Amino acid sequence: MKNVSIFLIALFFMSGCAILSEFTALTKCEFRFHSARDPRISGIDVTTKQSFSDFTFFDGQAVVSNIMRGTLPFAITANVEVKNPGLASAAVNQIEWIAFIDDIRISDGVIADRVEIAPNGGTAIIPIRIQTDLFEYLEGDNPKTMLNFGLNLVDAGGQPTRLSMQIKPSVLIGGQAVSYPGYFEIAHEFSSGN
Numbered sequence: 001m002k003n004v005s006i007f008l009i010a011l012f013f014m015s016g017c018a019i020l021s022e023f024t025a026l027t028k029c030e031f032r033f034h035s036a037r038d039p040r041i042s043g044i045d046v047t048t049k050q051s052f053s054d055f056t057f058f059d060g061q062a063v064v065s066n067i068m069r070g071t072l073p074f075a076i077t078a079n080v081e082v083k084n085p086g087l088a089s090a091a092v093n094q095i096e097w098i099a100f101i102d103d104i105r106i107s108d109g110v111i112a113d114r115v116e117i118a119p120n121g122g123t124a125i126i127p128i129r130i131q132t133d134l135f136e137y138l139e140g141d142n143p144k145t146m147l148n149f150g151l152n153l154v155d156a157g158g159q160p161t162r163l164s165m166q167i168k169p170s171v172l173i174g175g176q177a178v179s180y181p182g183y184f185e186i187a188h189e190f191s192s193g194n
Contacts, residue, residue, distance in 0.1 A: 025090035026180065029117060031167055033188040034081035034125055041074055041134075042066045072134040078165065080126045080186060084117040091116045092126075094170040094177050099130045102162050106132040128165070162189045 039046050042063045049055060055063065066072050078099070084090045092115045098108045107130050117124045164187035170177040 025084060025086045025088040025117075025119065026092065026169060026171070028084070028086040029090050030083045030085065031184040031186050032081050032083070033163075033165075033186045034079040036163075036188075037077045037079065037127075039074075039076040042072060067135065070135055073131070074134045075129065075131040078128045078130055078163065078188075080128055080165070080167065081123055082115070082117050082126060083121065083123045084119055085121060087119050089116060089119050089122075091171060092169040093172040095126065095128075096168040096170070096179070097128055098166045098183075099128075099132075100162075100164045100166075101132075101137070103164070104137060106130070106137070162187060164188075 042059075044055070044059050044062060052060075063072070082090075082092070093112070095111045096108075097111070099106050109128070111126065111128065115124050115126055164185065166183040166185055168179050168183050170179040172178075
């Protein structure tokens with residue numbers, strides 16, 4: 001908390017009151033996992049898939065073909081909810097993020113869209129598209145094992161899988177991004193029927 005206080009004092013001398021108010025409100029915001037959508041393995045929508053047997057012949061061919069080439073593309077959108085319990089509006093101009101599966105870093109990126117969060121319990125949803133290659137983490141496993149791992153990431157399969165993220169928001173001050181000193185951390189455990 002001491003680092004945040006020093007940072008806010010320095011920020012005060014660099015910016016106007018409105019920006020300082022938004023940034024101060026941001027430090028009080030709560031970040032959490034809200035939901036996931038549009039999960040894809042090898043480009044195939046797996047929303048309705050529960051196991052390897054749910055894939056059509058052509059779906060299976062696409063997955064096996066990718067694995068034979070040494071790749072298994074996986075993508076999912078993590079919807080992150082930001083809640084502002086404070087009395088002033090909060091805002092984010094940019095978000096740096098890092099995604100992990102079971103504590104293994106799988107992807108990172110930056111979102112450069114402004115998001116405003118209303119005060120008094122207001123919320124905003126920030127969609128973060130995560131893309132990775134599961135083959136890098138499961139090399140040597142057979143296609144069915146790899147696919148089942150991917151399905152665990154979308155609430156199917158029998159073993160829980162933990163998706164976690166580190167999020168660092170920034171505000172624009174004089175055209176320069178000033179980052180929050182540290183990361184907000186969120187996590188969600190996916191398991192069958194969860």
